[in-house]
Amino acid sequence: MSTDPGAVSPRCQQQLLELSAYLEGDLGPEQMAALDAHLATCECCGRMAASLRRAIALCRSEEVRDLPPAIQADALARVRALLQGEG
Known part of the structure; x- marks a missing residue:
C-alpha cells in the first residue's frame, strides 16, 4: 500500500484507462461487467x-460557440509563444 495519497494502484490504473470506453459503451460484455464490479467497490x-459522466453530459449539452476574434488571437499567440519557448 502506497503512502502517497495521489498514488493509484495498478488495478485501478487499468480500470481508469478503460473508463472512457466504458462510459461510451464501447467495451465487450465481460469488460463492462468487470468494470461495473470494480466501480461498485472502489x-x-x-x-x-x-x-x-458529468463532464461528458456537460459537453453534450452545450452548444458550440465561436470565440470572439480577440480571444482567438490571444490564445493563438500564447500557444505560439509556448511552442517557440519549447523549441
Whole structure:
C-alpha cells in the first residue's frame, strides 16, 4: 500500500484507462461487467467515473460557440509563444 495519497494502484490504473470506453459503451460484455464490479467497490474510481459522466453530459449539452476574434488571437499567440519557448 502506497503512502502517497495521489498514488493509484495498478488495478485501478487499468480500470481508469478503460473508463472512457466504458462510459461510451464501447467495451465487450465481460469488460463492462468487470468494470461495473470494480466501480461498485472502489470509491476512488467510482468518483472518477461520476466526474467523467458529468463532464461528458456537460459537453453534450452545450452548444458550440465561436470565440470572439480577440480571444482567438490571444490564445493563438500564447500557444505560439509556448511552442517557440519549447523549441
